[in-house]
Amino acid sequence: MEIKKVSIIGLGALGILFGNHLAKRMPKENVRFIADSDRKVKYMNEHVYCNGEPCDFLYVTPEETCEPADLLIFTVKYEGLHEAIQAVKNHVGKDTIIISALNGITSEAIIGQVYGLDNILYSVAQGMDAVKVGNKLTYDHMGMLCIGDQKPGMISEKVKSVAAFFDKIDFPYEVDTNMNKRLWGKFMLNVGVNQTVAVYESKYGEIQREGEARDTMIAAMREVITLSEYEGINLTEVDLNYWLSVLATLSPEGKPSMAQDLEARRNSEIPLFAGAVLEMSEKHRVPTPVNKKLYDTIKSVESTY
Template structure:
């Protein structure tokens, strides 16, 4: 199995960032953005810039797309259902699939449609990308961490590793990918939801104060729920995630805070929505995530 070309679904912060990295290293022929036909028509003529330079990568409608070596799903969670339909034209018998959608549920939904054979489990973390009003800015590319699911064929992970190496995409192959997925879920439940709920950036969440208390408390509840689910999350994991946020631009903001500015639907169901449901199953109290879920929903409804 050899990967030469990637099709990316999702022309937001994550999709634009990694598409740009791939194109800068392998050339513009190595990556294409794909949209469903209706969305493609709505976005015709849209001007997008990457760190001040115009986006030069091709975008095609699904009706004109052909099977790709690799499909990178980089939509927001609410857009996954439409993305699955769009992928019908992109997924061939040997197409690899990697999802960079937040949360721990997207790969299962993808595999229900296209199977686990060529699907891996993955997260993207550490980037400081901000995408507002058609302009993407970033200084940290972060990294993609991925690993095989139980039913992933053995040649898929090495093929992805080789492609990301050639494409200059920072990445790590994880032996225990479920631990990494839950660590990222813990981070997102803390930082994404706190910054959305308080309308703040990374700096406010890292300094002593109400925002920092919320950030840490939400993560600690995820730690408890994860351990009940059989994931060996630790205080060291929590501290590493807090240190990661402290290393980012204090004026930067995570995706849900950007959603608040742009008045877009958030991924709250993937974070506190998931944690509250699992906590109920295990009889665990999660007051911080419960408050975050309710407060974020109230903000969305006010729009």
């Protein structure tokens, strides 16, 4: 199947990043942002900017009838996922390929409960150092999307279709035949990086150099490695070093979304990270003291809003 029409829901950092790239390389009517009426008016009046340039996006409300998308990309925050799943229904057809760029390891299953797991490819967004303040996004490194099938060791026609599309529009990607491990690896990175930068009120540079913050980050990541053994994923120090090498490519002046959320006094995605770690910790009776401390600290900050 040739991918011609793309729909995106979520105009956060990744939504703007992906949408800006696509909109410059595809007909405007073929890249659609799904937004409710109030958001649509706000976006059209205030505009959205990417590295200083205004983005010329096409916005459609969930109620508008339209042709199904060939590719549907979720870039919402986790707390908005259930609402987004309902909002995209007019964009989903029997052949629509669905990708979730959300953090964590659960969004694919949640979307699949409504639209079927057969329509979903696993994906991991990595290597981005995008920072969004208000309606303005800035980044130095675009990163890439890793895509693959749910079952390891195979490359389906859906994966080949998305890869061919990304080749056509010069979108950075990688096909991985073990996406469960990739998802867990990114989860491990987020557990370390997002929470540590938020708690230390710092930037990527603070955890790229030796010191207390970096030690905390790595300790939190190692707790995920331990849990992965109980979950049958079996991350290792090799995986840890790979993701630390990804971290090293990011702009020292950048910061992850969790730090941006706390600065803006918004509730963070802590349930996806330390929250998930603590649930597995209790399930397997494995202590995870570093993540417990990070969780308690961030929840304490959020309680002051």
